Amino acid sequence: MTARYYVTTPIYYVNGAPHIGHAYTSVAADVLARFHRLDGRDVLFLTGTDEHGQKVEQAAQAAGVDTQAFTDRISGDFRAMADAMNISYDDYIRTTEPRHKQAAQSLWEKVAANGHIYLDAYEGWYALRDECFYSEDELVTRPDGTKVAPTGAPVEWLREPSYFFRLSAFQDRLLEYYESHPHFIGPEARRREITSFVKQGLRDLSVSRTSFKWGIPVPNDPDHVMYVWFDALANYLSALGYPDMAAPKMAYWPANVHLVGKDIIRFHAVYWPAFLMAAGIELPHAIMSNGWWTIEGEKMSKSLGNVVDPRDLVAEFGLDPVRFFLLREVPFGGDSDLNRRSLINRLNVELANDLGNLAQRTLSQIARNLGGVLPERPILTEDDAGLLAQASLLPDLLRSQMSRFALTDGLEEVWKVVRACNSYIDRQAPWTLRKTDPERMAAVLRVLHDAIRAIATVLQPYMPDSMGKLLTQLSVNDDERSFLALDTALPGGRVLPAPQGLFPRYVAPESSE
RNA sequence: GGCGGCGUAGCUCAGCGGUAGAGCAGGGGAAUCAUAAUCCCUUGGUCGGCGGUUCAAAUCCGUCCGCCGCUACCA
Numbered sequence: 199m200t201a202r203y204y205v206t207t208p209i210y211y212v213n214g215a216p217h218i219g220h221a222y223t224s225v226a227a228d229v230l231a232r233f234h235r236l237d238g239r240d241v242l243f244l245t246g247t248d249e250h251g252q253k254v255e256q257a258a259q260a261a262g263v264d265t266q267a268f269t270d271r272i273s274g275d276f277r278a279m280a281d282a283m284n285i286s287y288d289d290y291i292r293t294t295e296p297r298h299k300q301a302a303q304s305l306w307e308k309v310a311a312n313g314h315i316y317l318d319a320y321e322g323w324y325a326l327r328d329e330c331f332y333s334e335d336e337l338v339t340r341p342d343g344t345k346v347a348p349t350g351a352p353v354e355w356l357r358e359p360s361y362f363f364r365l366s367a368f369q370d371r372l373l374e375y376y377e378s379h380p381h382f383i384g385p386e387a388r389r390r391e392i393t394s395f396v397k398q399g400l401r402d403l404s405v406s407r408t409s410f411k412w413g414i415p416v417p418n419d420p421d422h423v424m425y426v427w428f429d430a431l432a433n434y435l436s437a438l439g440y441p442d443m444a445a446p447k448m449a450y451w452p453a454n455v456h457l458v459g460k461d462i463i464r465f466h467a468v469y470w471p472a473f474l475m476a477a478g479i480e481l482p483h484a485i486m487s488n489g490w491w492t493i494e495g496e497k498m499s500k501s502l503g504n505v506v507d508p509r510d511l512v513a514e515f516g517l518d519p520v521r522f523f524l525l526r527e528v529p530f531g532g533d534s535d536l537n538r539r540s541l542i543n544r545l546n547v548e549l550a551n552d553l554g555n556l557a558q559r560t561l562s563q564i565a566r567n568l569g570g571v572l573p574e575r576p577i578l579t580e581d582d583a584g585l586l587a588q589a590s591l592l593p594d595l596l597r598s599q600m601s602r603f604a605l606t607d608g609l610e611e612v613w614k615v616v617r618a619c620n621s622y623i624d625r626q627a628p629w630t631l632r633k634t635d636p637e638r639m640a641a642v643l644r645v646l647h648d649a650i651r652a653i654a655t656v657l658q659p660y661m662p663d664s665m666g667k668l669l670t671q672l673s674v675n676d677d678e679r680s681f682l683a684l685d686t687a688l689p690g691g692r693v694l695p696a697p698q699g700l701f702p703r704y705v706a707p708e709s710s711e
Numbered sequence: 712g713g714c715g716g717c718g719u720a721g722c723u724c725a726g727c728g729g730u731a732g733a734g735c736a737g738g739g740g741a742a743u744c745a746u747a748a749u750c751c752c753u754u755g756g757u758c759g760g761c762g763g764u765u766c767a768a769a770u771c772c773g774u775c776c777g778c779c780g781c782u783a784c785c786a
Contacts, residue, residue, distance in 0.1 A: 540722090701746080
């Protein structure tokens with residue numbers, strides 16, 4: 199039976215436009231999805247949008263449009279961004295869809311039936327003007343002794359009926375789970391933070407609201423809507439057909455990994471596992487958190503006006519170069535900085551010079567000196583065998599890196615081989631062999647062809663379009679592009695199409711900089 | 712305050728007990744197949760400070776300094 203792989207992005211909250219941070223998480227998830235497909239697994243890749251909650255309701259009102267129409271528009275924009283980034287999602291879940299409402303309510307009913315939800319009241323300092331509760335230590339005491347919200351709004355002690363989830367009952371089980379599954383939360387630093395957070399003690403969680411209506415009604419109590427996170431997290435199950443445990447897609451559960459931004463790690467690493475335990479459902483294998491992007495060294499924010507729409511970058515630099523940069527620049531899991539200088543440098547040095555030029559110089563020599571005909575695999579010299587051995591290790595190296603979500607390290611491994619190829623071609627100097635030993639020249643070019651094929655094959659998840667083109671230029675058929683296919687050498691004699699540049703160098707427009 | 716992370720070459724980082732590493736940037740040279748791309752060699756660091764453990768410490772322990780994260784119910 200084919201192994202399954204279920205990977206998710208967060209469902210993105212539709213109170214604002216998609217930006218580079220969303221694209222980053224989605225591209226990372228896409229690399230994992232594409233990688234596992236190429237490695238022969240049956241993959242389900244889910245993304246989508248989170249559309250409930252007070253903020254969305256308010257944003258829609260501010261925009262002067264109907265709430266559903268508002269979410270339709272923003273959700274559509276997120277979907278357009280995913281498409282623009284070539285995200286190969288298999289399903290796009292929206293929390294306003296009937297299938298999701300049904301699943302979230304069923305999950306609620308299950309948790310409630312198991313005795314983990316009870317009705318009580320939520321009390322706290324409420325600012326009518328801000329329409330939200332503030333905790334005691336957030337309040338600011340004025341000179342006259344009255345307490346106000348950090349926004350300056352007056353607050354009053356309010357008591358609102360609310361359903362609570364018995365999160366406190368799961369503290370020990372969560373800690374045991376973290377302990378026995380050391381790779382459940384990644385990266386390490388986040389695992390420690392979460393563990394430390396849970397050890398401090400968990401309070402029961404208010405999981406319903408009566409102060410607004412834009413949400414999924416609580417079963418049997420329509421005055422309440424679900425707390426957005428109970429609603430949102432359920433998406434990972436609703437896309438599978440939950441609560442129908444016999445639904446075909448339920449076979450993908452438990453998810454192999456939920457990729458999340460570091461701001462929502464707690465919801466995924468604490469609340470979600472607790473909800474699942476409460477419902478008697480298996481837990482996902484891993485929650486992997488990625489960092490933030492800063493822009494030219496500064497935090498991305500609306501007020502600074504430096505929010506980057508990934509589509510603008512794509513328009514300027516091209517899709518695959520942007521995908522490459524996002525995953526290449528800084529170790530996956532940490533924060534990263536997006537700045538033009540390093541972006542352009544990476545694209546020119548690593549894509550155009552190292553890889554693009556390697557392909558070009560190899561293919562053009564095959565085209566010109568061998569009439570474009572792929573030579574047979576030769577008897578290998580030690581140097582040949584060394585290079586090919588290095589290239590043949592790539593699939594396993596990548597498997598290992600992908601299993602740890604080390605997407606950046608994976609690229610580094612590939613580039614070692616790219617550099618080795620450039621070193622090899624200079625050492626062998628086929629342009630000299632052309633005159634002295636044409637047979638050996640053909641052998642060298644064939645060795646390079648094989649090495650580049652391996653490189654292009656394993657890079658497909660990162661840069662699907664460009665590597666697809668490169669494989670076509672290498673005359674690798676569609677059914678010869680999986681990792682498994684690398685074990686079979688291509689037959690000699692194939693005619694390669696005329697080579698074309700893959701990654702043009704970026705030259706800054708005259709006027710700028 | 713509590714818990715945790717980080718501080719290694721100009722830059723971004725790897726190494727995490729056994730004679731300081733990679734990429735980029737800088738310098739010199741070679742080559743000319745190629746997107747003026749490539750290759751080779753090379754200059755850079757008392758691995759934040761101070762103490763300790765050890766035959767041996769970026770690597771373990773303590774302490775100090777400087778950054779940063781988490782410390783719940785606004786996604």
